[in-house]
Every structure is written in structure tokens, then in C-alpha cells.
Amino acid sequence: MLKVKNLHTYYGGIHALKSVSFDLPEGEIVTLIGANGAGKSTALMSISGIVPPRYGEITFLGRPIHQMSPDRIFALGVVQVPEGRRIFPQLTVTENLDMGAYLRNDRKGITQDIDYIFSLFPRLAERRHQMGGTLSGGEQQMLAISRGLMSRPKLLLLDEPSLGLAPVLVQLIFATIEKINRENKTTIFLVEQNANMALRIAHRGYVMESGVITLQDTAANLLNSEKVKQAYLGL
Amino acid sequence: MTAQSTLSIRRAASEIGRSLLVSCWFMFLTFPIMVIKVNPLERTIDWQWMRLVWIGLAVFPLSFVWRWLMRRKEHGGSQDGEDNWQKRLGEKIRADGKIYTALLAILAVFVVAFPFMFSSYQTQIMISALMYVMLGLGLNIVVGLAGLLDLGYVAFYAVGAYSYALLNHHFGLGFWPALPLGAGLAAVFGILLGFPVLRLRGDYLAIVTLGFGEIIRLVLENWNTFSFGPSGIAGISRPWFFGADLSLGQHTVFLYFIVLILVAFTIVVVNRLRNSRIGRAWIALREDEVACQAMGIDKTRTKLTAFSLGATWAGFVGCVFAAKTTFINPASFTFMESAIILSIVVLGGMGSIIGVIVGAMVLILLPEYLRAFSEYRMLVFGASMVLIMVFRPQGIIVGVRQHYRFGRKESTEEQGERDAASA
Numbered sequence: 001m002l003k004v005k006n007l008h009t010y011y012g013g014i015h016a017l018k019s020v021s022f023d024l025p026e027g028e029i030v031t032l033i034g035a036n037g038a039g040k041s042t043a044l045m046s047i048s049g050i051v052p053p054r055y056g057e058i059t060f061l062g063r064p065i066h067q068m069s070p071d072r073i074f075a076l077g078v079v080q081v082p083e084g085r086r087i088f089p090q091l092t093v094t095e096n097l098d099m100g101a102y103l104r105n106d107r108k109g110i111t112q113d114i115d116y117i118f119s120l121f122p123r124l125a126e127r128r129h130q131m132g133g134t135l136s137g138g139e140q141q142m143l144a145i146s147r148g149l150m151s152r153p154k155l156l157l158l159d160e161p162s163l164g165l166a167p168v169l170v171q172l173i174f175a176t177i178e179k180i181n182r183e184n185k186t187t188i189f190l191v192e193q194n195a196n197m198a199l200r201i202a203h204r205g206y207v208m209e210s211g212v213i214t215l216q217d218t219a220a221n222l223l224n225s226e227k228v229k230q231a232y233l234g235l
Numbered sequence: 236m237t238a239q240s241t242l243s244i245r246r247a248a249s250e251i252g253r254s255l256l257v258s259c260w261f262m263f264l265t266f267p268i269m270v271i272k273v274n275p276l277e278r279t280i281d282w283q284w285m286r287l288v289w290i291g292l293a294v295f296p297l298s299f300v301w302r303w304l305m306r307r308k309e310h311g312g313s314q315d316g317e318d319n320w321q322k323r324l325g326e327k328i329r330a331d332g333k334i335y336t337a338l339l340a341i342l343a344v345f346v347v348a349f350p351f352m353f354s355s356y357q358t359q360i361m362i363s364a365l366m367y368v369m370l371g372l373g374l375n376i377v378v379g380l381a382g383l384l385d386l387g388y389v390a391f392y393a394v395g396a397y398s399y400a401l402l403n404h405h406f407g408l409g410f411w412p413a414l415p416l417g418a419g420l421a422a423v424f425g426i427l428l429g430f431p432v433l434r435l436r437g438d439y440l441a442i443v444t445l446g447f448g449e450i451i452r453l454v455l456e457n458w459n460t461f462s463f464g465p466s467g468i469a470g471i472s473r474p475w476f477f478g479a480d481l482s483l484g485q486h487t488v489f490l491y492f493i494v495l496i497l498v499a500f501t502i503v504v505v506n507r508l509r510n511s512r513i514g515r516a517w518i519a520l521r522e523d524e525v526a527c528q529a530m531g532i533d534k535t536r537t538k539l540t541a542f543s544l545g546a547t548w549a550g551f552v553g554c555v556f557a558a559k560t561t562f563i564n565p566a567s568f569t570f571m572e573s574a575i576i577l578s579i580v581v582l583g584g585m586g587s588i589i590g591v592i593v594g595a596m597v598l599i600l601l602p603e604y605l606r607a608f609s610e611y612r613m614l615v616f617g618a619s620m621v622l623i624m625v626f627r628p629q630g631i632i633v634g635v636r637q638h639y640r641f642g643r644k645e646s647t648e649e650q651g652e653r654d655a656a657s658a
Contacts, residue, residue, distance in 0.1 A: 050528050074531030086526035088519050099519050102512065103531050151531065 001026040001187050002047070002078070002155055007056035007066075009039075009046045016042040017053070018211040024155065024189055029181050031190040031198040031219065033232055034208035040191040041083055043208070044157045047189075048080040049073045060155070075103055077154030083163065083191075085144040089133025093124055096132050096143055100150030110150070117146040120176060138169035145173070149180065155187045156180070162194045170194065174201050195232035199223045207232070250299070257298040258291040265290055308626060346495060350488040358487050362559060364599040365494045366552050371579040371591040372501050373548025378577065379586040380514060381541035382521025384441040386573050387428070387448025391421040391546035393455060393568035395553020400468040400563050401461075410474035414554045421550025422543040424451075429542035433535055436524075448573055455565040467564025471557050490559055497551060502588060508544070509586075517541055582623050584630025593631050 002024040009017040016039045024030050034040050045051035047058060049070040058066040065073050087096050097117065101110045118125035121142040127135060132143060141161055148156055158177065162170040178201045181188050192198035199205055205222040207215035215227065222228050269290060272281040350358040370392065377385045395417040402408040402416065432443050455462045462468075473486050474493060481489060508514045516537050520527050528534060557563050575598060583594020601619075602612050623631065 048529060050525060069533070070528040071531045071533040074529070079531075080529045082525055082529050086523050086529070088522045088526065090518060090522055091515065095515060098512075099515060099527075099530050099532075102516065147530065 001061060002189075003057075003059045004043075004047070005057040005059075007043070007046060007053050007058065009042050009051060009053045011042075011051070016211055017046065019056070020208075020211070020213055022206050022213060022216070024187055025204075026187055027181075027185050028203040029177070029188045029190060029201055030204045030206070031192055031202035032206045032208055033192055033195040033198055033228075035232075036193070037210075038208040039211040040208055041159055042211075044080055044159050044189070044191055047073075047157060048078060050080070071103075074151065077152070078157065079148045079151055079153035079155070080157040081144050081148040081159060081161065083159035085137075085140045087132040087135075087140050087143050087147065089131060091132055093128045093130055093132060093135070093143060096147050097150050100147035103151060113150055113152070117149060120179070121146060138165050138173075141165060141169070141173060142176075145176070145180075149186075153186060155189065158188060158190045160191060160193060162192060162197060170197060174198075177201060195228065196223075199228075250302075253302070254295050254298040258294040261294040262287050262291050304626065350491045355484045355487050358491050360600065360603045362487070362491050362494050364596055365491075365498050366555060366559075367576065367579060367595040367599045368498055368592050369494075369501050369548055369552045370576045371583065371595045372505050372588065373545050373552070374576050375580050375586065375588075375591050376505065376508065376517075376548075377541050377545035378580050379591075380509060380521070381517040381538065383538065383541060384437060385444045385542075385545070386441045386570070386577065387444035387446070387451075388545070388549060388576055389568045389570070389572040390428075390448040390451035391424055391549035392553045392556070392572065393451055393565070394421045394424050394546075395550030396557040396563050396567070397455065397462060397468075397553070398550070399554040399557045400471050403471050403557075404468055407472075409472060410554065410558050414551065417554040418547045418550035421546040421553065425543035425546030426539050428546075429539040433538055445570065445573075448568075448570060452565050452568050455568070462565070465564060465566070467562060467566075469562045471561045471563070473561060474558050490555070494555055497555065501548060501551075505588060509588075513537070513540060578620065582620065582630055584632040587630065587632045590630050590632030597631070 004023075005021050007017050007020040008015070020039070020043060022030075022032075032040050032043060042051060046053045046066075049065070049068055049072075053066055056066065057064060060073075060076055060078055063076070065076065065078070068076075088099060091099065094114065097114055098110070101113070104110055118128070123139055124142055124146060127139065132140065135143060141163075145158065145161060148158075161173050161177065165173065174197050177188060177190065180186055190198055190202060199219045199222055202219040205215075205217065205219045206213050207222070207228060215222065215225070217225065223233075266287065269286045270283050272283055273279075274281060349361060353361075370388070374385065374388050377383050377388070398417040398420045399408075399410065399413040402413050403410075408416075428444065428447050432440055435443060456465050458464070473481075474489060476489055516527070516532050519530070520532065520534065520537055524534065527537075556567070560567075579594040579598050580591055581594075582598065583592070584590025597619075598616075602616065605612050605615060608615070
């Protein structure tokens with residue numbers, strides 16, 4: 001569905017991605033794990049066009065997207081849920097969700113999707129008229145994912161959804177991610193530091209170290225690989 | 236003597252001590268300007284010691300009041316209480332249709348009757364206050380909603396004024412066709428300014444817009460063949476009213492109604508904009524640019540619409556200004572104007588329409604009626620700004636945005652149906 005080939009991304013003079021290539025097959029959950037500063041988030045930012053790559057190629061459903069502006073990439077159905085949630089604190093929960101549907105005009109469909117999201121996260125339904133900034137961290141993460149879903153994405157890019165959450169909430173979030181993938185056939189690209197959880201729900205996995213992909217395999221194989229166990233699972 | 240009473244005596248003593256300290260400090264601070272009076276003719280110095288005593292005596296009780304106010308503010312009781320009070324009043328008025336329409340009707344009758352009740356001079360002042368209401372509402376789009384600090388707003392005002400003045404001078408174009416043209420030109424300039432500053436935020440944006448405002452003014456001042464330089468353009472036609480020959484007083488009344496209608500139009504448009512999707516995109520962009528991009532919001536277009544829409548209102552008001560004064564020159568478009576308009580927005584309450592209206596009325600009408608103390612005008616102006624910023628940092632009227640309740644009606648109905656079905 002999405003193919004990344006020899007991607008190089010820079011922040012000014014800093015070479016953050018060094019010839020990164022990977023594939024995201026349709027309907028799968030693919031995870032990218034790695035330590036802090038490995039370039040995982042940069043990979044996501046490059047796909048969504050917020051930090052455009054300098055060299056290399058990204059094709060989505062056969063169309064090259066690496067030179068498109070973020071809003072056009074978004075319109076194609078590639079939606080990023082940014083790291084650290086970044087919800088709009090001065091907008092209510094429903095308004096936040098509506099911002100996710102910014103490019104849509106079908107009011108009926110939007111209402112339906114909001115209902116679907118409230119069934120996915122009943123907590124958000126309870127807080128629908130509350131300001132985004134007054135939600136707890138877990139609720140904000142739910143809202144961030146939901147906001148991403150509001151545009152009916154074909155590919156959902158999740159950047160560290162477990163960041164700073166209690167273990168119970170992490171379980172809930174990951175279960176919901178799995179559910180979204182199963183029910184809507186949404187392809188999901190999951191960037192995570194919590195390698196254990198990520199590999200449990202993913203179909204495939206990539207391991208990244210200082211801007212380079214060092215390992216790639218099915219998630220089950222990676223979970224059992226000695227190298228991953230040592231470096232990321234702490235076993 | 237009980238322990239409690241000694242404690243309260245000690246507290247009172249410390250309070251008095253602090254106030255004494257504050258008055259001494261003020262006496263020291265104001266010493267050079269209040270006490271020393273140099274007489275350059277006789278080359279002598281008059282020492283006005285009595286003034287020092289007066290300052291000390293005045294500051295002493297004021298420092299009690301100040302500390303009391305600060306304490307009230309810190310406890311949060313007063314501000315929350317006031318906000319609640321304001322909110323409750325607002326909700327009550329909004330909820331009760333009768334009171335709302337009655338208030339609106341009274342206000343409408345008052346503003347319509349205003350030029351007939353008061354003198355031509357008062358009407359003139361009101362016209363300029365209403366013009367600043369429009370300017371404030373226009374800038375509110377850029378600063379209050381989109382969060383782009385624009386210090387060169389007066390440039391668009393100048394564009395509007397000069398486009399009417401020049402079109403009138405060279406082609407004899409009347410006020411009515413010039414009004415949309417001036418606004419359109421200002422919008423174009425808004426986009427022109429918008430493009431280079433798209434990447435900037437906060438302080439940097441403020442500096443660039445400040446520079447832009449000055450550039451426009453300097454061009455107008457120095458490009459003599461185009462804008463007639465500092466001598467300006469005189470003899471601009473007044474608005475045409477079905478070919479009627481109006482006296483000066485009648486013209487003022489007519490202009491008053493033009494401005495009134497424009498203000499009403501502005502309020503309607505700004506209110507619609509604020510609660511529209513683009514309005515929410517502005518607010519979202521103000522809060523988080525990356526998240527906005529992740530939501531597929533076109534950053535460039537959203538910012539440019541904010542700039543150009545804000546500029547449009549300045550263009551409207553510019554045309555009205557040229558028609559009102561019939562003479563314009565670059566001196567009317569200095570940075571001070573931008574600063575005043577920005578103060579209207581900030582003091583009135585960013586993002587709040589009523590706040591901006593109140594802010595404009597206070598900032599424009601107050602100096603007019605304080606003409607008797609014109610020497611102290613800036614002092615009062617500055618002091619009131621400091622006071623408002625200390626005690627009401629969000630502005631006089633805190634903006635209450637209408638919240639978007641998506642499909643609430645349907646979902647409660649559905650809920651009802653579901654309940655009925657399950658029962």
C-alpha cells in the first residue's frame with residue numbers, strides 16, 4: 001500500500017534518516033520500534049509531508065507523494081496521529097473530532113463516525129462537551145487517535161500512542177488499535193518504544209537504529225529474536 | 236491581652252509598615268519630576284516640598300487598596316466570582332429571549348436616535364469610535380482568532396484610505412464604488428504581506444508586520460508623484476446620497492448611519508466566521524500548527540485568509556475615514572494607530588466581539604471626554620492599561636465561544652429511541 005524507498009531526511013544539517021526503505025502492506029499493522037532519537041518519528045513526519053524528505057521516494061497506492069504538501073497527502077487518506085497527542089486544548093472533544101473531519105462535507109457520515117468513535121471510547125462520549133485541555137493523558141490519547149479516524153483514513157500513522165500512559169490504559173489503547181485494524185481494515189503504521197506491546201499486536205515489524213533500519217521480520221519472529229529481546233524487551 | 240489580639244495588632248502594624256515603605260518609595264521615585272522645578276529664565280530651582288507630602292499621603296491609603304485587591308485576586312475568589320457573575324448574566328440574557336430582544340431593541344433605538352439626540356460634535360466622536368470598533372473586529376480575526384500578532388495593521392487602513400482618495404482624485408470615483416475596491420485592494424495587500432511571513436510566529440511576525448506598516452507609510456510619505464507626499468490629498472468627495480445636496484451636519488448624520496450599518500455587517504460576518512469551520516481552523520492553527528497539518532488543514536491558505544479578511548475590514552474603514560475627513564495624509568497612519576487598535580483588541584478581550592466593542596468605546600471615547608485633562612491623558616491611558624492587565628489579563632470581557640455541538644440533537648433523539656426500544 002505504501003512503499004518507502006531509500007529515504008533521506010535532514011533537519012537542517014542533521015542527517016536523521018539514512019536510506020530508509022520499508023513496505024506497508026494493505027490491511028496490516030506494521031510497527032517500527034527503536035530507541036530514542038533513532039529516527040522513528042522522523043520517518044512518520046516524512047510520510048505525512050510535515051518534514052519532507054530530501055532524497056528518496058514514497059509511493060502510496062502507486063502514486064508518488066514525497067513532494068506533496070501535508071494537506072494533499074492527508075486528502076489521499078494518509079493520516080498521522082502526532083506524538084504527544086497534540087489535541088486542541090481550547091476546543092471541546094466534539095470540536096476536536098470535527099477538526100479531524102476538516103476536509104469532509106458529509107454531515108451525516110461525520111455524525112455516524114462520531115457515534116462510532118463514542119462506541120469505541122465511551123469515555124470520550126461522557127466528556128464530549130469538555131475542553132480538550134481538561135482531559136487526562138489517556139483520554140487525550142483516545143481523542144488524538146479518534147481525531148485521526150474522523151477522516152476515514154486508509155493508512156493511520158500512530159506516533160507513540162503509549163507515551164506517558166499507565167499500563168492499564170496502554171492495554172486499552174492497543175486493544176482499540178487492533179480493533180480499528182480488524183473492523184475497518186485500516187492499515188496501521190505504529191511507531192513505538194514499547195516494543196513488547198507493539199510486536200504483540202503487529203503483523204510485521206522493523207527495528208531502527210540511528211536513522212537506519214537494522215532488522216525486519218514478522219512480528220512473531222522479532223518477539224523471539226535474541227537481538228530484539230536483549231536490546232528492546234529487556235529480557 | 237489574648238494571643239489573638241496581639242497577633243492582629245502585629246499584623247496591622249506590619250501592614251502599616253509596608254504602606255509606609257511604599258509611600259516612601261513613591262516619594263523617592265517621583266522626587267525628580269514632582270519636586271524639582273527648574274526655572275530656566277532666572278536660573279533657579281524651586282523645591283516644591285509640599286508636593287512630596289501630598290504624594291506620600293495619597294499613596295499611603297492607595298497601597299492598602301492595592302494589596303487588598305491583589306489578595307482578593309490571589310485567592311481567586313473575586314475573579315472567579317466576577318467571571319461567574321458575568322457568565323451567569325450572559326447566559327441569563329441569552330437564555331431569556333424576551334430580555335435579549337428587549338435589550339437589543341433598546342440598544343438599536345439608542346444608536347439610531349443618537350445623531351438626533353446629540354450634537355454634531357458628539358456624532359463625529361461616535362463615528363470615529365465606531366470606526367475603531369470595525370478596525371478592532373478586523374484585527375481580532377488576525378490576532379484574536381488566528382493568533383498572528385500583527386503590528387502593522389494600520390497599513391491596510393492606509394491602503395483603503397488612499398485607494399479611495401486617489402481614485403476619487405484622478406478618476407472622480409465616488410464613495411460607493413470605491414468602498415469595495417478599497418477593501419479588495421487591502422485584502423490583496425493582506426495576501427502580499429501574508430506570503431513572506433507564513434513561516435513566522437510570535438515576536439518575529441510582530442517585527443516583520445511592524446516593518447511592513449512603516450514601509451507603507453514611508454512610501455506614501457516619499458513617493459510624491461503617486462501619493463502627493465506629506466501634504467496629502469485634500470478635497471475628497473463625501474458619500475453620495477441619491478444626488479441630494481446635504482449640509483455638513485446632514486453629512487455627518489449620513490456618515491454615522493453608513494458606519495453603523497458597516498459595523499452591524501462586520502459583527503454579523505465576524506460572528507459567523509468565528510463559529511464556522513474556517514474560524515475553528517484559525518483557533519486550531521493558533522493552538523498547534525503541527526496538529527493542524529496532521530488534520531489536513533492547509534496552513535498557507537488558512538493563514539492567508541486570516542490576513543486578507545482582517546485587512547478587508549481595515550480597507551473598508553480606510554475608505555470611510557477618507558470620506559469623513561475629506562483630507563488624508565500619511566501622518567494619520569503611524570504606528571501609534573496600530574498600537575491603539577491592538578490595545579482595543581487586547582484590553583477588550585481577545586476573541587470576544589462585545590469585548591472589542593467595549594474596548595473601542597473605552598479607548599476612543601475616554602480620551603475625547605478627558606480632553607479637560609489632556610495633559611494627563613496618556614498617564615490615565617497607561618495606568619488603566621496596567622490595571623486591566625493586572626486584574627483582568629484576559630481583557631474586560633472574556634470571550635465565550637459558542638461551542639459546536641455536533642449532531643447533539645440527533646444523538647439524544649436516537650438515545651431516546653434506543654431507550655424506548657429497550658423498554
